[in-house]
Amino acid sequence: MTTAPTHASQPPVEGSASAEVTAIDSTARGPLLLLVGAAVKWLVIGSVLALITSIQLFKPAFLADCSWFTHGRAEAMRETIFIYGWAANAGLAIALWVLARLGGSPLRAGNWIGAGAIFWNLGLLVGLIGIATGDATSISFLQLPRYVQPFMLFAYGAIAIAGVLAWTGRRHDQTFASHWYAVAALFLFPWIFSVAQVMLLWAPVRGTLQAVVAGWYVQGAWTLWLAPLALSGAYYLVPKITGRVIPSYVFWTSLSFWTLVFVGAWTGGRHLVGGPVPAWIPTFAIGSCSLLLFHYFMVLLNLRHAFRGGSVALNFIAFGLVAYVAGGAADAVTSLRFVAKVTQFTHFIEAQQQLALYGGVSMMFFGAIYFLVPRVAGRVWASGALVRGHFFLTAVGVLLLVAALAKAGLTQGHGLNTASVSFAQIAADTRTSLLIATAAQGILLLGNLIFAFNFFHTACSFSPSKSGVPVTDLLRQPSTMEAPAS
Amino acid sequence: MSSPLDNDPRLDQAAATDESLLAAHEKLLGRQPDEKANYSLMPLALLFVFSGLIFWAGTYLNRYAGSFDPTVFNENAHSKKGQVVAAPAADPMVVGAAAYTSACVACHLPTGVGQPGAIPPLAGSEWVTGSEERLVRIVLYGLKGPIKVKGADYNSAMPAFGKVAGSGYNWSDEKVAAVLTYIRQSFGNTAAPVTKEQVAAIHAKDGSHPEMTQEELLKLP
Amino acid sequence: MKNGPLFFLGLFIALVLSWGVVMEANHQLGSLAPYLDENEGRAYPDRASGLAARGQFVYADLGCAACHTQQVRRPDFGSDQARGWGDRQSFARDYIHQTRVLLGESRVGPDLANLATRKPPYDAEDLLKLLYTGSAQHPAYKFLFHERATGTVQSSQNALKLGSGAVVPAGREIVPTERAQSLVAYLLSLNNSYAYPAETATNTVAPAKEGAHNAAAPAADAAGKSAPAHPAHSK
Numbered sequence: 001m002t003t004a005p006t007h008a009s010q011p012p013v014e015g016s017a018s019a020e021v022t023a024i025d026s027t028a029r030g031p032l033l034l035l036v037g038a039a040v041k042w043l044v045i046g047s048v049l050a051l052i053t054s055i056q057l058f059k060p061a062f063l064a065d066c067s068w069f070t071h072g073r074a075e076a077m078r079e080t081i082f083i084y085g086w087a088a089n090a091g092l093a094i095a096l097w098v099l100a101r102l103g104g105s106p107l108r109a110g111n112w113i114g115a116g117a118i119f120w121n122l123g124l125l126v127g128l129i130g131i132a133t134g135d136a137t138s139i140s141f142l143q144l145p146r147y148v149q150p151f152m153l154f155a156y157g158a159i160a161i162a163g164v165l166a167w168t169g170r171r172h173d174q175t176f177a178s179h180w181y182a183v184a185a186l187f188l189f190p191w192i193f194s195v196a197q198v199m200l201l202w203a204p205v206r207g208t209l210q211a212v213v214a215g216w217y218v219q220g221a222w223t224l225w226l227a228p229l230a231l232s233g234a235y236y237l238v239p240k241i242t243g244r245v246i247p248s249y250v251f252w253t254s255l256s257f258w259t260l261v262f263v264g265a266w267t268g269g270r271h272l273v274g275g276p277v278p279a280w281i282p283t284f285a286i287g288s289c290s291l292l293l294f295h296y297f298m299v300l301l302n303l304r305h306a307f308r309g310g311s312v313a314l315n316f317i318a319f320g321l322v323a324y325v326a327g328g329a330a331d332a333v334t335s336l337r338f339v340a341k342v343t344q345f346t347h348f349i350e351a352q353q354q355l356a357l358y359g360g361v362s363m364m365f366f367g368a369i370y371f372l373v374p375r376v377a378g379r380v381w382a383s384g385a386l387v388r389g390h391f392f393l394t395a396v397g398v399l400l401l402v403a404a405l406a407k408a409g410l411t412q413g414h415g416l417n418t419a420s421v422s423f424a425q426i427a428a429d430t431r432t433s434l435l436i437a438t439a440a441q442g443i444l445l446l447g448n449l450i451f452a453f454n455f456f457h458t459a460c461s462f463s464p465s466k467s468g469v470p471v472t473d474l475l476r477q478p479s480t481m482e483a484p485a486s
Numbered sequence: 487m488s489s490p491l492d493n494d495p496r497l498d499q500a501a502a503t504d505e506s507l508l509a510a511h512e513k514l515l516g517r518q519p520d521e522k523a524n525y526s527l528m529p530l531a532l533l534f535v536f537s538g539l540i541f542w543a544g545t546y547l548n549r550y551a552g553s554f555d556p557t558v559f560n561e562n563a564h565s566k567k568g569q570v571v572a573a574p575a576a577d578p579m580v581v582g583a584a585a586y587t588s589a590c591v592a593c594h595l596p597t598g599v600g601q602p603g604a605i606p607p608l609a610g611s612e613w614v615t616g617s618e619e620r621l622v623r624i625v626l627y628g629l630k631g632p633i634k635v636k637g638a639d640y641n642s643a644m645p646a647f648g649k650v651a652g653s654g655y656n657w658s659d660e661k662v663a664a665v666l667t668y669i670r671q672s673f674g675n676t677a678a679p680v681t682k683e684q685v686a687a688i689h690a691k692d693g694s695h696p697e698m699t700q701e702e703l704l705k706l707p
Numbered sequence: 708m709k710n711g712p713l714f715f716l717g718l719f720i721a722l723v724l725s726w727g728v729v730m731e732a733n734h735q736l737g738s739l740a741p742y743l744d745e746n747e748g749r750a751y752p753d754r755a756s757g758l759a760a761r762g763q764f765v766y767a768d769l770g771c772a773a774c775h776t777q778q779v780r781r782p783d784f785g786s787d788q789a790r791g792w793g794d795r796q797s798f799a800r801d802y803i804h805q806t807r808v809l810l811g812e813s814r815v816g817p818d819l820a821n822l823a824t825r826k827p828p829y830d831a832e833d834l835l836k837l838l839y840t841g842s843a844q845h846p847a848y849k850f851l852f853h854e855r856a857t858g859t860v861q862s863s864q865n866a867l868k869l870g871s872g873a874v875v876p877a878g879r880e881i882v883p884t885e886r887a888q889s890l891v892a893y894l895l896s897l898n899n900s901y902a903y904p905a906e907t908a909t910n911t912v913a914p915a916k917e918g919a920h921n922a923a924a925p926a927a928d929a930a931g932k933s934a935p936a937h938p939a940h941s942k
Binding site for chain 2: 020101102104172174176177236239240241242243245246248249250251252255276277278279280283284286287288290291293294297298310311312313314337370371374380381382383384385387388471474475476478479480481482483
Binding site: 056057060061064065066067070071072073074075076134135136137138139140167168175180183184187188191192195199204205206207208209210211212213216220224258261262264265266268269271272273274275276277278281284337341344345346347349350412416417418419423424427 | 711714715717718721722724725726728729732733735736737738739766767768769770771772773774776778780781784785786789790796797798799800801802803805806807808809810811812813814815816817841842843844845846847848849850
């Protein structure tokens with residue numbers, strides 16, 4: 001766990017072109033720190049709301065008299081902040097940085113990124129106030145009021161432009177798995193976002209077709225946007241930190257990528273099983289969910305060197321990898337009819353989503369952020385103890401949250417399936433598990449507060465040499481990666 | 487110059503440069519697996535897994551998709567072909583009663599007694615319980631001029647109710663049959679129901695026809 | 708994958724294929740029409756009254772769908788019908804008049820698809836009281852009500868009769884706002900119990916010879932009946 005990098009004994013490669021921190025990182029400082037700062041801020045606010053909604057599940061009277069925090073609205077706000085606040089900002093920062101680094105030229109259109117980031121987050125703030133005051137659309141994952149969504153679409157476009165320019169203007173001709181994932185995320189999100197807006201909000205389709213389109217959008221946002229953003233960071237950092245090429249890279253990484261992109265959005269209808277849509281729609285989605293297992297399996301095979309540890313980023317990525325794969329496997333299993341009979345409409349689905357989104361994608365984001373911030377900001381993290389603390393608290397919190405919600409969900413599911421069990425009885429039976437889940441949310445909030453404090457302490461120091469030595473002096477010169485002999 | 491920070495959570499060290507990372511992976515891709523000796527068991531196993539998943543998904547789809555029929559919401563129902571329950575039929579007494587109440591009571595009155603001198607009664611009327619050829623045509627095409635019912639004379643104008651030119655009602659043959667069945671089994675009448683096939687046959691034979699008169703009706707069997 | 712344009716083409720094809728599923732669903736469901744019942748001379752599903760239609764937006768913006776679903780599942784999938792939530796599974800045609808379809812994804816509380824047909828039936832007063840006082844499992848929505856003094860003004864005929872003065876201080880009354888009344892009107896309009904012939908025909912599990920499917924037999928009867936308010940069809 002504490003081995004030094006394997007090539008430490010070789011002499012460092014000469015030349016500034018191979019330096020670890022270059023002009024790419026320093027020009028990207030402003031926009032990327034803005035994005036990461038916004039992401040961290042939203043993460044903390046989202047964690048507070050998660051704690052509130054968790055309490056409301058076993059104590060409905062909590063904040064019920066305040067119309068802004070009635071459970072339905074608080075839940076909508078929490079979900080929106082996690083997706084469009086935390087995950088969007090963090091994921092975009094990581095994808096842009098990876099694209100710039102792998103492209104070999106500085107991030108262009110930095111002003112566009114900055115403007116886009118400001119407007120995206122401003123739109124989000126206006127949208128959240130809209131949700132709190134009663135303009136939520138009541139569509140899961142797309143709760144932002146109608147009037148704010150096109151605005152955010154354009155803001156996203158401004159940020160994505162930089163990514164596209166980093167791709168088209170790349171100096172190195174080769175492309176790599178991180179490229180594919182990052183570009184796919186940047187390119188596909190505006191399409192699904194705009195189509196969902198039109199078909200659900202501006203020219204709503206009829207009847208339960210809305211549920212089908214909403215399911216398609218949710219799965220698209222997950223498999224075509226958030227998961228690729230996380231994987232682009234993971235696929236870059238694992239070989240970079242360990243110094244080893246990705247195993248089973250030839251053909252299989254590509255197949256895994258295309259499986260995700262093709263099959264991912266087909267899985268949207270699985271939560272409609274048994275519902276008022278023709279049976280083939282959820283069936284098709286359930287079959288696709290099983291097919292998607294291949295992608296998860298392949299990602300685990302590719303990134304298994306993350307388990308070597310020895311670095312903060314790899315620890316987070318390893319945890320995130322396991323959670324991502326476990327979340328995908330849980331998704332495939334709970335989508336099957338004989339399991340969905342018990343888990344549909346219960347907290348178990350929430351557990352699976354938290355596992356995938358928080359445990360999987362967010363942890364991979366944390367790892368990438370811990371790696372990129374020192375290089376971009378030019379300073380090491382202010383406190384190592386807080387970094388370890390954040391990892392510990394988040395890991396414990398996620399495990400506890402997922403286990404508690406899963407247990408509550410199974411109890412709730414069995415209770416719902418027995419007609420004689422009243423809802424009061426179900427509430428009493430799940431109360432302990434929900435209390436534990438709330439405690440877990442508290443732990444996660446504490447971890448995020450630590451992270452936020454550490455980040456702002458690091459990034460906002462006004463004296464450039466506050467922590468003593470500039471980061472370039474503390475970095476080991478990386479050496480050349482060798483492709484293994486056949 | 488400080489020494490590099492190793493094993494410190496405040497800074498992660500990288501082991502490879504970006505260029506070498508790209509180059510190494512590119513080299514892997516460039517090396518095509520056309521050397522037969524280099525196929526290892528692993529890639530075949532992965533292909534097997536992938537194909538197995540496709541097969542499973544396809545089988546699942548076949549079993550539960552209800553043949554992609556848009557009206558199949560319960561995939562278990564559809565799989566039992568040939569045992570499908572037929573849709574419940576419209577009850578002519580119910581349809582007829584509703585139609586009578588909406589269109590006929592104004593003249594023939596709810597009790598079917600009509601109005602002396604003007605509107606003939608339906609209760610106990612020989613026209614109602616008698617020949618279908620005459621009765622159907624009265625409702626389909628309407629009636630004008632005097633008519634003798636149960637020995638008394640009546641004279642008024644009855645509009646056309648069927649789907650004919652100039653009709654303000656345009657009732658389907660099925661609805662006409664339902665109303666006639668209703669009046670034949672109400673107000674003390676007991677006669678056989680009128681089927682929609684009978685109405686349709688008469689409608690097809692005569693097509694569009696102006697209002698009937700008593701003379702024309704009496705010529706019919 | 709060096710070929711940039713080919714890569715984008717691949718991404719686009721992937722997107723189009725996924726959207727193809729939605730388009731096929733649109734082809735099947737997009738033009739579902741109401742069903743005209745010849746016997747009764749009216750079309751189903753019912754359109755909501757104006758107050759109920761506004762109530763649907765109140766339901767949506769308060770986020771009631773976070774805890775309540777509005778879909779009854781088929782008989783051997785959960786206990787939806789045994790709990791009295793509906794006589795039959797919900798069909799797509801039930802939702803064609805709804806501006807915002809609120810199927811819901813979580814059942815912290817009961818399903819509401821056929822709230823108007825519950826036995827014993829709810830009335831507006833019950834629901835308004837639940838919204839005002841809440842319960843051990845249900846939050847209170849006091850902000851949907853006015854609390855007014857009754858000293859010098861006439862008492863409102865809509866004031867809630869909440870029993871003894873323990874909840875309401877003396878000399879004051881609780882009057883529902885228009886939002887509360889429209890929400891309750893919406894909830895009491897929820898009735899998806901009409902038996903559409905086409906869907907009933909393809910979704911009733913006929914009693915089979917094997918014993919294993921006997922559980923489905925009562926469902927066949929239940930699905931063939933229409934709602935109690937309608938006259939019985941000949942069977």
